[in-house]
Amino acid sequence: MAQERSRGQTVSDAQAATIAQQRETIRELQTPVIQVWEGILALPIVGSLDTARTQDMNEALLERIVQTGSEIVILDITGVPVIDTAVAKHLLETVSAARLLGAEVLIVGLSAHTAMTLVHLGLDLSGVTTRTTMAKGLELAFARLGLEVVRRGPPAPAAALDRGDL
Amino acid sequence: MPRVPILRLGSTLIAAVQEDLYDRDALELQEALTAELERTGARGVLLDVSVVETIDSYLGRVLRDIALGAQLLGAYTVVVGIQPAVAVTLVELGLELHGVRTALNPEKGLALLQRLFRAERRRGASDGR
Amino acid sequence: MAVELQLPIAGEPDIVAARQAARDAAKRLGFGLVDQSRIATAVSELTRNVVRYATNGRGRVVIREVAAPTGRAGLEIVVADDGPGIADVSEALREGSSSGTGLGMGLPGTKRLMDEMEVDSALGRGTIVCIRKWAR
Numbered sequence: 001m002a003q004e005r006s007r008g009q010t011v012s013d014a015q016a017a018t019i020a021q022q023r024e025t026i027r028e029l030q031t032p033v034i035q036v037w038e039g040i041l042a043l044p045i046v047g048s049l050d051t052a053r054t055q056d057m058n059e060a061l062l063e064r065i066v067q068t069g070s071e072i073v074i075l076d077i078t079g080v081p082v083i084d085t086a087v088a089k090h091l092l093e094t095v096s097a098a099r100l101l102g103a104e105v106l107i108v109g110l111s112a113h114t115a116m117t118l119v120h121l122g123l124d125l126s127g128v129t130t131r132t133t134m135a136k137g138l139e140l141a142f143a144r145l146g147l148e149v150v151r152r153g154p155p156a157p158a159a160a161l162d163r164g165d166l
Numbered sequence: 167m168p169r170v171p172i173l174r175l176g177s178t179l180i181a182a183v184q185e186d187l188y189d190r191d192a193l194e195l196q197e198a199l200t201a202e203l204e205r206t207g208a209r210g211v212l213l214d215v216s217v218v219e220t221i222d223s224y225l226g227r228v229l230r231d232i233a234l235g236a237q238l239l240g241a242y243t244v245v246v247g248i249q250p251a252v253a254v255t256l257v258e259l260g261l262e263l264h265g266v267r268t269a270l271n272p273e274k275g276l277a278l279l280q281r282l283f284r285a286e287r288r289r290g291a292s293d294g295r
Numbered sequence: 296m297a298v299e300l301q302l303p304i305a306g307e308p309d310i311v312a313a314r315q316a317a318r319d320a321a322k323r324l325g326f327g328l329v330d331q332s333r334i335a336t337a338v339s340e341l342t343r344n345v346v347r348y349a350t351n352g353r354g355r356v357v358i359r360e361v362a363a364p365t366g367r368a369g370l371e372i373v374v375a376d377d378g379p380g381i382a383d384v385s386e387a388l389r390e391g392s393s394s395g396t397g398l399g400m401g402l403p404g405t406k407r408l409m410d411e412m413e414v415d416s417a418l419g420r421g422t423i424v425c426i427r428k429w430a431r
Contacts, residue, residue, distance in 0.1 A: 055254070055329070058254055059250065059254065059327075059329055062250035062253060062254065063250055065250075065270065066250060066270065069270055069271075069274070071270075071274075093257050093258070096257045096262055097250075097253045097254050097256075097257045098253075099268060100248045100252075100253040100256060100257070100263065100268050101248060101250065101253055101268065101270050102246070102268050102269035102270040102274055102275075102278075103270070186311045186315070187311075188307045188308060188310075188311060189307050189310070189343070190307060219318070219332065219335065220314055220318075220332065220335045220336055220339055221336070222314075222336045222339040222340055222343070222401075223340060223401045223404060224339075224343060249332075250328075250329075251328040251329040251331065251332035252332055254329050254332070255329070255332045255333050255336050255408065258333070258404075258407050258408055259336065259401075259404040259405075259407065259408065260403075260404050260407070261404070
C-alpha cells in the first residue's frame with residue numbers, strides 16, 4: 001500500500017519503516033546511555049546541545065531508567081563546548097524529568113569556566129548535584145547506593161587477569 | 167463511593183489513579199485520601215499513576231495538593247509510575263511537582279516510604295523523645 | 296483527504312473526550328508517544344479553560360489534519376468559545392503570568408508544548424485558540 005505525498009511522490013511503507021529505523025539508530029548513537037553499574041546510568045554528551053537533541057536525549061534516558069530501574073544518572077558534560085542559558089535550561093529539564101521517574105541526576109565535567117557561566121546566568125541550580133569528574137561522580141553514586149570500592153591488595157598484573165587468578 | 171479505591175498496606179494508603187479521571191474525581195480522591203489519613207493516622211501515601219497517559223496542570227496541582235495535605239497530617243507522599251512521555255510533558259509545562267516525592271514503581275515507592283519512616287524514627291530516638 | 300473532527304464542550308467529561316480524540320488523531324498521523332502526550336495535554340488545558348471560564352462552560356473543539364507547503368503533515372486544533380474573552384491576550388501569554396496556584400489559564404505552558412499557537416480574543420468577543428504541531 002502506498003501513501004501519497006502532496007507532490008505526487010509515493011513512499012512505500014517499507015521505505016518509511018527503514019527511514020524510521022535509521023532515525024532511531026542515529027538517535028541511539030548520538031545519545032548513548034550506558035549502564036555502568038546496577039542502578040547507575042552514565043550519559044556522556046559530546047557536542048552541542050540544542051532543543052531537538054535534548055528532547056531525544058531525554059526520551060532515550062527516561063526509557064533506559066524504566067528498563068533498568070536505575071536510580072542514579074551521571075550526566076557527563078565534559079564534551080559540551082558551550083553552556084549558555086538555553087543549554088543550561090535543557091540540562092535542568094533532563095534533571096527534572098529523571099527525578100519524576102525516581103532517578104537522581106549528577107552532572108559531572110564542569111570546568112571552572114562553565115561554573116562561572118552558570119553562576120552568572122543566575123539560574124536556580126539548588127536542586128542539582130555536580131562533581132568535576134566522572135570518577136567523583138561515580139564515588140558519590142556508589143555512596144548513595146550504599147556501596148564502597150575497597151582496595152584489597154596491589155593491582156593485579158594483566159597475566160593474572162587472563163588466567164582468572166583474580 | 168470514590169471512583170479511585172484506596173487500599174491500606176500497613177501504615178501506607180495506596181491509590182491507583184485511573185486513566186481518564188474527571189476533574190471532580192481528582193478532587194474526590196484528594197478529599198477521600200485526606201479523610202482516610204485523619205481516620206487511620208497512616209503515615210504514608212502511595213499514588214500510582216502508571217496508567218495515566220495525560221497529567222495536565224490541573225491533575226498536577228491535585229497531586230501536589232494531596233502531598234501538601236498529607237504533610238500537614240504527618241504523612242509522606244510518593245507518586246509512582248509517571249510515564250516517560252508524561253514526565254517530559256510535565257517538565258515542559260513547567261510543572262515540576264516540587265515537594266512531591268517520586269519513584270519509578272510501587273516497590274521502589276514503598277521502599278522509599280520505609281526509608282523515610284526509619285529516618286524519622288532515628289531522628290526521634292536521637293532527640294531523646 | 297483532510298480529516299476533521301468536531302466536538303462540543305459542555306462539561307468536564309468533554310475535557311477527557313477532547314484530549315483522547317486529539318491523542319488518537321496524533322497517533323494516526325504518526326506522532327511519537329511524547330508528542331501525543333504534549334498534544335493531549337495542550338488540548339486538556341485549553342478545553343478546561345472553556346469549561347472554567349466560558350459562558351455556561353460551553354465551546355467547541357475542531358481537530359484537523361493539515362499539510363504544510365513543504366508537504367509535512369501536522370495536526371491543528373482549534374478551541375473556541377463565546378465566553379467573556381481575554382482582556383489582555385499578551386499578558387495571558389507572557390511567560391510566568393500563570394502561576395502554579397491554579398488561577399491562570401496555562402497559556403504559556405500550552406504554547407511551550409506546541410509548535411505554533413495563536414490566540415484571538417477580546418472582551419465580549421469570546422476566545423479562539425489555535426494550536427499546531429508538525430510531524431518531524
